Amino acid sequence: MAGKVVTAIGTPNIALVKYWGRRSGAVANLPTNSSLSITLDETLHTKTSVVASRDLARDTLYINRELQDLEKTTDEKVAFTKKLLDELRAVARTDEKVSIVSENAFPTGAGLASSASGAATLGFILPRALGLDLDTQQLSTIARKISGSACRSMFGGFVVWERGTKPDGSDSFARSLVGPDYWPEIVDVITLVSSGRKRVSSSEGHTRTPQTSSLYAVRPAIAEERVGALIDAIQRRDFPKLAEITMKDSNSLHATMLDTYPPIMHLTDVSRAIIDAINELNAREGELIAAYTFDAGPNAQIITLERHRQKVIDTARSIVGKDNVLVAKQGAGPRLLGESESLIDEGKLIHKYLAQL
Amino acid sequence: MAGKVVTAIGTPNIALVKYWGRRSGAVANLPTNSSLSITLDETLHTKTSVVASRDLARDTLYINRELQDLEKTTDEKVAFTKKLLDELRAVARTDEKVSIVSENAFPTGAGLASSASGAATLGFILPRALGLDLDTQQLSTIARKISGSACRSMFGGFVVWERGTKPDGSDSFARSLVGPDYWPEIVDVITLVSSGRKRVSSSEGHTRTPQTSSLYAVRPAIAEERVGALIDAIQRRDFPKLAEITMKDSNSLHATMLDTYPPIMHLTDVSRAIIDAINELNAREGELIAAYTFDAGPNAQIITLERHRQKVIDTARSIVGKDNVLVAKQGAGPRLLGESESLIDEGKLIHKYLAQL
Numbered sequence: 001m002a003g004k005v006v007t008a009i010g011t012p013n014i015a016l017v018k019y020w021g022r023r024s025g026a027v028a029n030l031p032t033n034s035s036l037s038i039t040l041d042e043t044l045h046t047k048t049s050v051v052a053s054r055d056l057a058r059d060t061l062y063i064n065r066e067l068q069d070l071e072k073t074t075d076e077k078v079a080f081t082k083k084l085l086d087e088l089r090a091v092a093r094t095d096e097k098v099s100i101v102s103e104n105a106f107p108t109g110a111g112l113a114s115s116a117s118g119a120a121t122l123g124f125i126l127p128r129a130l131g132l133d134l135d136t137q138q139l140s141t142i143a144r145k146i147s148g149s150a151c152r153s154m155f156g157g158f159v160v161w162e163r164g165t166k167p168d169g170s171d172s173f174a175r176s177l178v179g180p181d182y183w184p185e186i187v188d189v190i191t192l193v194s195s196g197r198k199r200v201s202s203s204e205g206h207t208r209t210p211q212t213s214s215l216y217a218v219r220p221a222i223a224e225e226r227v228g229a230l231i232d233a234i235q236r237r238d239f240p241k242l243a244e245i246t247m248k249d250s251n252s253l254h255a256t257m258l259d260t261y262p263p264i265m266h267l268t269d270v271s272r273a274i275i276d277a278i279n280e281l282n283a284r285e286g287e288l289i290a291a292y293t294f295d296a297g298p299n300a301q302i303i304t305l306e307r308h309r310q311k312v313i314d315t316a317r318s319i320v321g322k323d324n325v326l327v328a329k330q331g332a333g334p335r336l337l338g339e340s341e342s343l344i345d346e347g348k349l350i351h352k353y354l355a356q357l
Numbered sequence: 358m359a360g361k362v363v364t365a366i367g368t369p370n371i372a373l374v375k376y377w378g379r380r381s382g383a384v385a386n387l388p389t390n391s392s393l394s395i396t397l398d399e400t401l402h403t404k405t406s407v408v409a410s411r412d413l414a415r416d417t418l419y420i421n422r423e424l425q426d427l428e429k430t431t432d433e434k435v436a437f438t439k440k441l442l443d444e445l446r447a448v449a450r451t452d453e454k455v456s457i458v459s460e461n462a463f464p465t466g467a468g469l470a471s472s473a474s475g476a477a478t479l480g481f482i483l484p485r486a487l488g489l490d491l492d493t494q495q496l497s498t499i500a501r502k503i504s505g506s507a508c509r510s511m512f513g514g515f516v517v518w519e520r521g522t523k524p525d526g527s528d529s530f531a532r533s534l535v536g537p538d539y540w541p542e543i544v545d546v547i548t549l550v551s552s553g554r555k556r557v558s559s560s561e562g563h564t565r566t567p568q569t570s571s572l573y574a575v576r577p578a579i580a581e582e583r584v585g586a587l588i589d590a591i592q593r594r595d596f597p598k599l600a601e602i603t604m605k606d607s608n609s610l611h612a613t614m615l616d617t618y619p620p621i622m623h624l625t626d627v628s629r630a631i632i633d634a635i636n637e638l639n640a641r642e643g644e645l646i647a648a649y650t651f652d653a654g655p656n657a658q659i660i661t662l663e664r665h666r667q668k669v670i671d672t673a674r675s676i677v678g679k680d681n682v683l684v685a686k687q688g689a690g691p692r693l694l695g696e697s698e699s700l701i702d703e704g705k706l707i708h709k710y711l712a713q714l
Contacts, residue, residue, distance in 0.1 A: 214579045214605075215572040215612055222571045248571075248618055255572055255616035258624075261601075262636050263608045267615075269626045279619050 003053030003096070005344045006129050010121030010334035011045045012114065013037040013153045014188055014301045016246040016293060017226045018253040019161065021210040021219070022148075028080055029148035030172050032210060033223035034163045036230050037152045038303070039180075040188060041331035046117040048102040049343040050129035056097035059085060062351050063102045063118065076203040077115060080146050081122065088142070092130040100126070101343040101351045107192050107326075112299055115202075119143050119150030124334035136333075140173040148206070156180045156332035158234055160227065180330035183237055189290075189302040189312045190326040191319070193270045200264045202296045205257065213259040219252060239305055243282075243291035246303055250293040257296075266297050273319050274300040281315050290315075360410030360453070362701045363486050367478030367691035368402045369471065370394040370510045371545055371658045373603040373650060374583045375610040376518065378567040378576070379505075385437055386505035387529050389567060390580035391520045393587050394509045395660070396537075397545060398688035403474040405459040406700040407486035413454035416442065419708050420459050420475065433560040434472060437503050438479065445499070449487040457483070458700040458708045464549050464683075469656055472559075476500050476507030481691035493690075497530040505563070513537045513689035515591055517584065537687035540594055546647075546659040546669045547683040548676070550627045557621045559653045562614065570616040576609060596662055600639075600648035603660055607650040614653075623654050630676050631657040638672050647672075 015037040023030045061068040061081060068075065070082045085098065102122060104114040123143030127134050134142070136154055144151035144161075152159045155176040164172030200208075209216055226245050233241035257264040267275075271294060278292045278300075290304040290312045304312040309327070316325045339346075345355035372394040380387045418425040418438065425432065427439045442455065459479060461471040480500030484491050491499070493511055501508035501518075509516045512533040521529030557565075566573055583602050590598035614621040624632075628651060635649045635657075647661040647669045661669040666684070673682045696703075702712035 213612075215575060215609060215616075218572060218575050244618075248616075251616050251618065251620045252572060255570075255612040258615060259572075259605075259608050259612035261605055261608065263632060265624075265629050265632070267622075268629075272622050272625075275620060275622070 003051045003055065003349060005049050005051040005339070005342045005346055006125055007047065007049040007337040007339075007342045008121050008125040008334050009042060009045050009047050009337055009341075010117055010124055010153055011040050011042055011331045012112070012117040013039045013149065013159065014293065014303070015149060015152070015295070016242065016303070017223050017230055017249045018295070019149050020206065020253050020256065021216065022206045024210060026167065027169055029144050030169045031148060031161070031163050033220040034227045035149070035152070035161045035223070036177070036227050037149070037159050037161075038186065038188065039153055039156050039159055039331050039333055040328040043326060043328040044106050044112065044114075044117065046102060046104050046114065046121040047337065047341065047343060048100065048118070048121040048125050050098055050100050050122075050125050051344050051349055052094070052096040052098045052129045052131075053349055054096050056099055056349060059097050059099075061100045061102075064104055065351070065353055076201075077119065077147050084142060084145050085126065088127055088130050088132065092132050094130060096130070098126070098129060099344060099349050099351075103343060112190070112192070112297070115147045116150040116153050119147035120153030121334055122146060123150060124154065125336075137173050137175070141170070144169075144173060154333055157182060157330050160231065163224075177231060177234060180332055183234070184330070185306040186330055187304050187306055187309050187312075188328045189304060189309070189316050190328060191274060191300045191302070191316050192324040192326065193268070193320050194298045205260065205264050205296065209256050209260045209264070212261040213256045215259045216256045219256050222252060223249065240288040243288035243303065246291040246293050254294060267294060268298045270319065271298045271300060274302075274316065277315050277319055278302060281311065360408045360412065360706060362406050362408040362696070362699045362703055363482055364404065364406040364694040364696075364699045365478050365482040365691050366399060366402050366404050366694055366698075367474055367481055367510055368397050368399055368688045369469070369474040370396045370506065370516065371650065371660070372506060372509070372652070373599065373660070374580050374587055374606045375652070376506050377563065377610050377613065378573065379563045381567060383524065384526055386501050387526045388505060388518070388520050390577040391584045392506070392509070392518045392580070393534070393584050394506070394516050394518070395543065395545065396510055396513050396516055396688050396690055397685040400683060400685040401463050401469065401471075401474065403459060403461050403471060403478040404694065404698065404700060405457065405475070405478040405482050407455055407457050407479075407482050408701050408706055409451065409453040409455045409486045409488075410706055411453050413456055413706060416454050416456075418457045418459070421461055422708070422710055433558075434476065434504050441499060441502050442483065445484055445487050445489065449489050451487060453487070455483070455486060456701060456706050460700060469547070469549070469654070472504045473507040473510050476504035477510030478691055479503060480507060481511065482693075494530050494532070498527070501526075501530060511690055514539060514687050517588065520581075534588060534591060537689055540591070541687070542663040543687055544661050544663055544666050544669075545685045546661060546666070546673050547685060548631060548657045548659070548673050549681040549683065550625070550677050551655045562617065562621050562653065566613050566617045566621070569618040570613045572616045573613045576613050579609060580606065597645040600645035600660065603648035603650050611651060624651060625655045627676065628655045628657060631659075631673065634672050634676055635659060638668065
């Protein structure tokens, strides 16, 4: 059968200034404010294989061995994937169908968002499978269309997603601020505390918070200012300033979620215990040596420096237990993998897992 | 010995639009926004006896059998009481010392703020002990000087505390909106879930939130608008609208607390379970029949109507247990008690508890 399978690996990122809230009336995933993140290494990652071929009868998408319904999905990201696929086919002037297989290497049920990692990896590899040769900025725009914050995972190190102002979103993509070697002492200590599904999807929250939180009115301007101040702190390698902005912006994100009607509440008693413990650790040290940050879930990611790594790990373990702490450093963004890593059977053009059944 | 003991009883109030945040640079307890509350009946209450006499060597204040140091206290409310006492003595042109004995009838360790109840009762009775005959508005101003929200407990039923604009606070006092008989169907279901002391005193929070929460910038205007909308809902006895405003304002208060740096976090997993349960109850009923609200603590007060009382009690009990739910209705404000209720020994002019030792 025709068609060449291509495979890539990509990773999540952790935002220090958060994306939360879509511009009203905008096409998908255009943010109200810029955001700034660290792309993580392959401690947590997604592998995705894609093949495009006229021999395929229809498009198929497997995520973690589960077939997604590209035509009638209720999952917004799957719907966005289908739309993007059609757009890319139009650009590539092809009518080939595709087979996509994606696997996340994330602890199961730990409540860690794998969607940015998954969307970045797909955004990186899908155009290539269709024969398109795009630059990283274009790939970032593509990943953003599947899952907003995924656009930041297209680059390594510290990454800024400029909100942009154009209604069509053509100026809303990420750019590299500094690569992973600029400040290699940065460490991310990740706690794994949650299980089960989120009660409110982030897709829904991105719309509902701007619509119903009255405090949210000032958040975009606050976040925009923080991105500027954080870029300045990174340029000076000023960790205490980075830590202060990171904690304040996490608090601000969860405050506007709580002010949403009905409220979106992700922080649990365990989350609060971690916040208290990090504040106490910083107080004991007499300076900010660690910063907690929470995405749309109860898991803390604690940013620190290499020389404080063990103290932060010990603090985290004292709350969530020895086996529920991971450590990641900065990563370099998605990359191609060799044929041996493919998740698709080259002969049958289907998921290797299915080909083996 | 000379001096007549006077005794009063007063009660807490539950704010539907909250007071949180002092005007910067203002004299004590001048709020950034107006607030609106329900004064509760004597299910929870404070009793306070006061005697003024030249036979007393010094001022003494007992709260719950504990002697407070009026001269060198670290408790802001005790310091404010001392200051107020001196002010009132100047107005009354007397140099009599006073003995004050105050007892709260609140479940111990249940985390229910008794300060408004205590300050309102003291504000009501202290001027009388000094021979001053003041009107309720003046008494409300006096209570406000001890503990801001106490000024609202000086009236029964639904009460508005107008923020005022004068730097000296002379226009910042409560007024009765409607008495307890206007909407007698209103019921307050109180959960008792916490124990232990608050980590951050409300006094500190009232200063720290306006100073450090960037989202707080818009809260005063939002709260002011809600007070207007809530007055309108009360005039129309529109319970669903009252419920919506109440829940939104509680969310907003706790959002600005969370956005404080470092964050102030009062809502626990139990609080969140109550919020979810009330949202689910309202969804099942197809209309808003109950509204949760949280002061600076994890205990929900759930406002409902008499005809839904049992459903709300059952919902609350399903989360906090059968014995941890109280029910209060509207009260009429503080009142004088007879001599038999006195907490002070008429002969020795000291705490009866001490006189009996």
